[in-house]
Amino acid sequence: EFIDVAAGFVEGAAAERRRAGRLSFQDLLLYARDLLKEQPRVRRYFRRRYRFLLVDEFQDTDPLQAEIVMLLAARNDPAGWRDAELEPGRLFLVGDPKQSIYRFRRADIDIYAEIEERFRAAAADAPGSARVDVLSTNFRSRPDLVTWQNDVFATVIAPDHDFPHAQPSYQPLVAHRQDGGPSVITLRPNTGAGWRRADEARRDEAAALARLILSMVASDDGAVTVRDADAPGGRRAPRFRDVCLLVRNRTAIELYTEALDKAGVPYHLDSGRGFFEHQEVRDAAAILTALDDPSDEVAVVAALKSAPFAASDVELLRLANAQRDAGARDGKPGRAGFQLRREILPEGYDGPLKGPIETLRGLAAQKAALPLPAYVDLVLRETHLLEIQLARGRTLGAANLQIIVQRAADFAANEVDSLRPFVRWLSTQSRADLAEAESPVTEVDDDVVRLLTIHQAKGLEFPVVILAKMAAAANRARQISVVNRDAGRIDFQIGPAERRFETPGYAAARDRQEVYARAEERRLLYVAATRARDWLVLPVFFTERTLGFHADLAEALPGWLDQSQEVGARGTMTLRVEELPATPAPATVLYEPDAETLRDDWRRRHAAALERGGRGPDFVVPSQVGHDGPKQPRETEPRARSQPTSHPDAAGEDGRPLADAGGADSLAWAPPTGAAARRRGIALHDGLFLADFDDPQASVWRVERLLEERGLASLRAEVARDLRRTLASDLLGRARAAEQVERELPLVTADTDRVSEGYVDLAFREPAGWVLVDYKSDRDPSAEAVAGYERQVRTYASMLRATGEPVAAGYLLFTADGREHPVPLDA
Template sequence: MIAQLPADADVRKRLREDFETTFFVEAGAGTGKTTTLVDRIVALVAAGKLTTAELVAITFTEAAAAELRARVREGLEKWGTAETATAAASLEEASIDTIHSFAGALLRTYPLEAGLPPNFDTLDQIEQDLEFRERFRSWFEAAALLDLPSISIKNALLLGLSPDRIEGVARALHEHYDLLDSGASWPAPPAREALPRAAELAEKLRGLERWREDCLDPTDRMYDRMGELAMSAERLAEADSEGKALNALLLLDGFPIRIGKKANWRHDSLYRLRGELEGCLEEAREILSSRRAEILNGLLKALRDFVLEYAAERRKRGVATFHDLLTWARDLLRDNSGVRARAQARWSRIFIDEFQDTDPLQAEIAFYLAARAGVAFPAHWLDAELVPGKLFLVGDPKQSIYRFRRADIALYQKIQERVGEDVALVQNFRSVPAVIEFVNYHFGSAMHFEPDVQPEYRALVAEPSKEGGLWSFGAELAQVRQPEVWRREAEDVARSCRVVKDQGWMVSRKSDGERRMEPARWQDICVLIPTRTNLRRLERAFESWGVPYRLESGELIVMTQEVRELVSCLRAIDDPSDQVALVAALRSPAFGCSDAELARWRDTGGRFTYEAPGDGEAPRVREALGDLAELHRLRHELSVPALVETFIDRRLLVAQGFGQPRPRETWRRYRYVAKRARDFAATGRATLRSFVEWMEGLEREQYHDSGVSAAEEDDEAVRVLTIHGAKGLEFPVVIMTGWGSARRPERTQVIPDRIQGRLEVGIGESWRTPGYKLASEREKRADLAEAVRLTYVASTRARDHLILSLWRKEAWSEDPPAQAAGFEESL
């Protein structure tokens, strides 16, 4: 039987044979982009156009780089010529790496030219986070003590900025410091100081007192709150410094104007009072807004200087963050024409995989390497003349989901417009026709092209004669709260897992080089969740339905009950004054104290502190407090990892796991905390408190932890991942959840505009740079567009069966679940 050619066979043939064209390949989900990239590399080597030492191939993760290297070696060996055999043997000479590894190697090749010591070190992610926090807090304390007028930390705090928010802005500026320079500034309107206006505004507020005589009911809300106006007037009149004047004005900030009832006032007195009051409040708002703009401007300049000085200090010390590697490599190639020429001569072919999620600096580095030598470099790197065929870009803008890691769809589109020939791979080799039909149907209408925001949808083509299907559960709910939607969804997810397993749904599995249909096992089922919000309900539903499950994303594990309870115990060990953590520890499985025992302990004279516990009559509580006191003493003798493991052993947490439905999963979560403690200790940090604070930070932050232990081969369990964690993977059965949850764009404090090369900053409603409002509107559109792409990534992970949750609240007719309803079979 003659195999049917892919629908895009002509494109694939050109990519294997046309070596002198620069291709920009849009490879849809499941179209075999890695195979295409490997085939081109092998063909170039076989044709004598490329040696391994001249090859650069950049991909997204270290695991992907290792897989790509192995597949290139296999391809070269299979080709079977002397040239390809030699190339396979010398493949270690090739630069097949992540962009950070490649940039680091480039800098180590030219350290003096880059202004670095030859043996510079790279900080790991934990070290980067912790060192930045320590450096910022030292800077902040010093700046607050100095209270320089140009920074005015004191006034920033007075007007409502918290230290945590200031640190968040500093961290965001640090992540984008390649867009900063010592002259970067944010325009601000002329400041209107509060003190010169204080006395005048105080008189206006005192003048409002006369209207109180016209109130007929002293319980009226406006009458009642006019006392606050009088207090503000008094403080304004007494103010003898700018800080005191600002403090008085803050009493007016947010004062309600639409209160009081007309019937409680003579004639139109209430309306006239409101009119005069509105004038006072508007004047106060203008002063506060002006001062906030001035303070923010000075603060941002100070944070800019802190970030740039910290980066320069790292360079001098010979340590680099991941962002440093890219920034310094870019600077080296941009500013040193000699190094650029040598690098261009050394590497003749540059391949970049997963280009849709590339850091913009990576694209810039690639352009410098692929540019034609001996030609004057243009003012902007996007205008560079590239050597035909030297650069090969592969990506799928429909799968661009890493904006929080600096991926920029606007830059992707700009490069797509300018670089080489744009071709598409559309033949899907992964999913059954029913799934592809749905994907094309839904995303053909949901993914609308918008410049700089959303790519055009290109339909996929399915392979024929594949069995499988599209299924759904759930419906629209009227007059319910979102938690009820989540509860029903969780129940149906667990029920669907049981249906798939108990009914023996058939899935394809590769065995002895051939695909065959077999009944689904638990590990063939993957549940994808967009966020961690519904995790606990999902766990309870799995336990209720007897479904074994396994969390495979670190950002999910850190939110589990076992991890949070263990972290609470560690906080209680570190800080005897933290009664919230102490009570949580006593109630946790580590000590097992019931609420009745805790109440009896308190009622009989016991205290919730292990430093002076008192003489309560609950033996279990007394024993627990004694053990916590002993562990508190040991924290100075044991390292953090040793203390964590000692606690797990002493409290028999591993043995208690046997009482759980999934002992392996429980043990794995404890092992996760122990591993994170070892990772933390490897940075040189020694205190338990800093480890606990770091672990608690992981619960709040958006991150992806790929360092989760692999599943044992005999561990039969449903796999639960975030969509980001499932990127690049495929599963026989996928259950998509969270489609019916509201899409709330995250408020971003710092918004980069890479085309214009600037940063806009906004902290809440009151602290914004002049360009933030416009940038924020663009950011909201981009965030919603990425949410659509997330669902595309999720739905294209399915190989044989895709199950959609259509649970959602009433009147969401434009939401994806409503559009999908009726297209699939009910489950």
């Protein structure tokens, strides 16, 4: 009865997802399987369409995926996938059961073993109908490293007699490389070292690994080298980018990042889940939430306590007291609260929260005037969130903030161009702990150490692999339920120990599950060890209660847990922490601040940090060229950079660009247009960006919907007329016929002291080269305005030519009348 209730709940939730059109990945697999299984016509259609099937990484296949594959590869109409008669030559599978490490994603090693057995049986019964080949040559690792892997994993990875499918037999590898020499380093603590707590062992291990990395990179004695075909003799000392720290999970990962920071080792922590829990992401979400609903006092307080404003509880209390006192004077007892209204700042209040509150109120007043991505970008820059990350040396943090802007752009394009739904989406993502790829700030040439989980590193390789946190235990909670999909059965256990209920088959199912989970942990160690090309580093730091992978290695390497010995298979060298060069420690200076001047000191340090974070080369936006000099980044960059370069004529109420309003030394120029003209220009740019050049009417409908979503329905007729006229222009006719068309083409060029960045509204390639088009929504531009616009297009042309691409022509396309204005590019 309990299972029936649970099944009804699951089926009801699935029906609701289908009704709402929000299917999960698992739903898609399930419906695809059902379609193939229940509809013979569909099955036959896809069999004809896909004559051959190749499945890579087959060991990671889950039951639904395997069933889909078998239904497509069968030549009969089976009742179930096990009844499928495979057509010879139709199915090609590639996999390594020793690398099956995705049980949490329903990957089933039983299915791999069962299908492999079917192939072997078919090959024996009807030679030529099937074949199983074993690939044993290792092209990645040095010979001594391959020898170590064979010696260790022949013991660690061995079948279980009671559950033969839980673990495959180990197949020895054969090294292809011929460069011999030690390849495994065991890093042991100093003799006599010991720890009672796991965090103490991890802290010492992290510090030792930071020292080891520095010594390897600085090594010039040739003891530790990596292969490099471009280096003299084909080998060189390791660089930071050659090193990867692998961990089983991210628990206590901050101990390792702190040690790397302290030692000055550059690194990048590749994350995934937890993206929305990064402090800079939470700060941005808190500020956006407050701006979305200025009446939400909790959100406003969270925004004030975020990193850009750093309001303390004492400061908030003083503001509340000031509100109460002002209310008493005015005959309005009580306090005004923390809503972003005028009353939040009582008359005469000049405390530290005045500036932050005025900043938030100013930003809240602008949210209706800008598209969502431009507004989010403005908020991040006006609050200096980006500079705060850069001042702390957190390139990743700054890049993660840029991801939020990109997500806002995606949300506006695919969902709705409005702040409130986007804020709700951010909140949903955070609560659900959904995975989000962090910014890919590390490229091949970035000289940084990578920190990855073993699952993230699967399929990758590195010259030097350090297997950190080897003593960490697996993340295994007590199994409350165990599912047997073949039998269609769920066994479970509920209740506290003294009143526990379990189904009759629960104990056996749990024991089986434990065997399979333990076998997968050993395969996880194998995957980690086989990521290394030249060196595998194994730090031997553990407590008696936390052994983790060390318990597995101890089975293959007797004496491994004896810290007084130097134990290892062939190709191993042992280092003690005391043998490593010491990491220079910064001098410690006692700092005793004067309580009276503490806040002023903090303000000075904070301002200096912001200045350092914003310092950089001169930054030039093409819409700002043609003046005496470049814009200086510290004074004006946060405002100027927030202006969407695709909307250079988007001016504020006072006639200046929104991004530069208030910047006394701004170098930007814009025609004196009002708010309505600004909104019309932005809508036209967005409409042309989204337009289908082959379907003008659909493009008009799209921009009309966009205007309704932004509350600008009064502009529909005017914008629709201009959009139709622009889409009918000869220039866009040429774009329709072009071999390549790019919209909002991003361009960035740099020299020693200047960075230029911009977006070309439209670029299309003709036989003579690229044609650049910049949209302008001015009704009657002055000669000065046109000259400025021409300089902008010439700058775009010079930036694109700097990449080696030919530029044939440039145009200003005035959307008000469809007029095309050729720009002399070499003037």
